[in-house]
Amino acid sequence: MLRTEALDKSFTLHLxxxxxxxxxxxxxxxLHAGECVALTGPSGAGKSTLLRALYGNYRVDxxxxxxxxAGAMLDIAxxxxxxxVQVRATTLGYVSQFLRVVPRVPxxxxxxxxxxxxxxxxxxxxxxxxxxRLNIPRWLHALxxxxxxxxxQQRVNLARGFIGGHPVLLLDEPTASLDDTxxxxxxxxxxxxxxxxxxxxxxxxxxxxxNAVADRVHEVTPLLDAx
Amino acid sequence: xxxxxxxxxxxxxLRFGTVPALLEVDAELWPGEMLAVVGESGSGKTTLLNVLxxxxxxxxxxxxxxxxxxxxxxxxxxxLPALRALHRSDWGFVHQNPRxxxxxxxxxxxxxxxxxxxxxxxxxxxxxxxxxxxLGQVEIDADRVDDLPRTFSGGMLQRLQxxxxxxxxxxxxxxxxxxxxxxxxxxxxxLDLIRGLVSRLGIAAVLVTHDxxxxxxxxxxxxxxQRGRVVxxxxxxxxxxxxxxxxxxxxxxxxxxx
Numbered sequence: 001m002l003r004t005e006a007l008d009k010s011f012t013l014h015l016x017x018x019x020x021x022x023x024x025x026x027x028x029x030x031l032h033a034g035e036c037v038a039l040t041g042p043s044g045a046g047k048s049t050l051l052r053a054l055y056g057n058y059r060v061d062x063x064x065x066x067x068x069x070a071g072a073m074l075d076i077a078x079x080x081x082x083x084x085v086q087v088r089a090t091t092l093g094y095v096s097q098f099l100r101v102v103p104r105v106p107x108x109x110x111x112x113x114x115x116x117x118x119x120x121x122x123x124x125x126x127x128x129x130x131x132x133r134l135n136i137p138r139w140l141h142a143l144x145x146x147x148x149x150x151x152x153q154q155r156v157n158l159a160r161g162f163i164g165g166h167p168v169l170l171l172d173e174p175t176a177s178l179d180d181t182x183x184x185x186x187x188x189x190x191x192x193x194x195x196x197x198x199x200x201x202x203x204x205x206x207x208x209x210x211n212a213v214a215d216r217v218h219e220v221t222p223l224l225d226a227x
Numbered sequence: 228x229x230x231x232x233x234x235x236x237x238x239x240x241l242r243f244g245t246v247p248a249l250l251e252v253d254a255e256l257w258p259g260e261m262l263a264v265v266g267e268s269g270s271g272k273t274t275l276l277n278v279l280x281x282x283x284x285x286x287x288x289x290x291x292x293x294x295x296x297x298x299x300x301x302x303x304x305x306x307l308p309a310l311r312a313l314h315r316s317d318w319g320f321v322h323q324n325p326r327x328x329x330x331x332x333x334x335x336x337x338x339x340x341x342x343x344x345x346x347x348x349x350x351x352x353x354x355x356x357x358x359x360x361x362l363g364q365v366e367i368d369a370d371r372v373d374d375l376p377r378t379f380s381g382g383m384l385q386r387l388q389x390x391x392x393x394x395x396x397x398x399x400x401x402x403x404x405x406x407x408x409x410x411x412x413x414x415x416x417x418l419d420l421i422r423g424l425v426s427r428l429g430i431a432a433v434l435v436t437h438d439x440x441x442x443x444x445x446x447x448x449x450x451x452x453q454r455g456r457v458v459x460x461x462x463x464x465x466x467x468x469x470x471x472x473x474x475x476x477x478x479x480x481x482x483x484x485x
Binding site: 011015052059084102104 | 257260415416418419422443444447448461462464465468469471472473476477480
């Protein structure tokens with residue numbers, strides 16, 4: 001579903017006299033339908049950078065990111081911005097660590113508007129179902145998530161990520177701020193998605209979660225020594 | 228996905244005296260897409276908006292607009308009446324100051340209905356019904372339809388301007404700092420309103436703003452301008468999360484975290 005070829009990525013900090021920080025070098029990653037790959041490595045190794053590059057959020061310096069989109073392999077590292085928008089709409093889903101939305105929009109609408117190919121009523125019904133599965137009680141659905149706890153916001157974010165039913169899903173620390181009960185619910189959702197044939201790549205610091213969902217790991221090694 | 232651009236500009240340059248306001252600017256817009264133009268004041272973003280919409284003539288460069296029949300028109304070579312007709316029907320312009328667009332001596336409903344009449348609507352009852360429906364879309368109570376805009380708050384005036392602009396179902400809307408100068412509480416509501424209307428009606432828009440958060444929430448693509456040049460362009464989240472040009476890095480790192 002997704003394959004990278006010799007991916008290179010560095011950051012150039014112009015405000016720090018052009019300091020160049022190499023993060024990824026020659027990354028080759030393959031992701032098949034129905035499998036979950038955990039990106040591992042020490043903090044700062046570039047796991048999030050890789051995940052963001054796969055989503056087209058970070059630009060790469062060299063290499064290719066092939067994604068199966070509309071029946072063909074498309075290199076999103078070279079695709080025009082508006083094509084990347086299309087790929088994200090139908091193929092690539094992404095759950096970030098933090099929810100970023102228009103203020104004052106109710107949680108249920110935030111989730112429902114991420115649904116694809118459903119009429120508004122069906123999308124809202126599905127959104128409510130997902131929120132309830134994620135233990136967000138019905139009385140919170142009509143409230144904007146700005147006042148929610150970190151864990152509740154994270155679960156709204158997850159509902160928004162899962163409602164689209166994308167064939168490829170990228171998860172950045174999906175259980176980071178969740179208690180054990182909710183963590184197990186999310187694990188269940190990831191396993192269900194995997195069983196449906198969704199290809200998943202994610203960062204899971206929690207080893208319990210990682211062991212429960214991942215078929216294999218992809219080690220990201222730091223390029224610059226911390227010392 | 229439509230492969231044909233709605234608006235396509237290339238090589239736009241314009242100087243005010245010795246000050247370059249636009250330098251070799253290229254821009255493209257596809258149907259149904261929102262493009263944000265960001266940069267600090269004096270970077271040329273409003274000038275670009277005025278040139279793209281035919282309100283200001285560039286010293287060099289060309290702006291092509293594709294009409295609903297698929298014909299290309301050079302915006303700056305069009306006869307003035309044709310350009311005016313375009314602004315009355317296919318296009319809309321949302322000003323930072325709603326008073327620049329509204330007629331302050333005409334009722335709220337009249338302000339909305341006027342655009343319909345300019346398009347040829349004559350049936351008073353239908354115009355009034357449509358005006359009330361549009362006031363509802365922008366969350367202005369129907370019982371304010373006969374009130375004069377000068378009795379409205381700043382946020383209401385901006386919403387009234389949006390209703391007046393969108394009532395003719397334009398294909399393309401130019402917006403100049405639509406949330407500028409409003410209280411943050413009003414801004415949030417307006418942002419959600421603009422986003423909802425634009426996506427529901429499939430309108431394409433060029434949005435000028437100095438607020439990077441507004442650009443992120445509304446626009447799929449972004450152009451960063453500095454001293455008349457486009458220094459960086461691309462997907463909005465890509466440019467804001469992984470800025471490459473020194474000026475974009477400065478802009479992004481200068482935003483206060485609330």
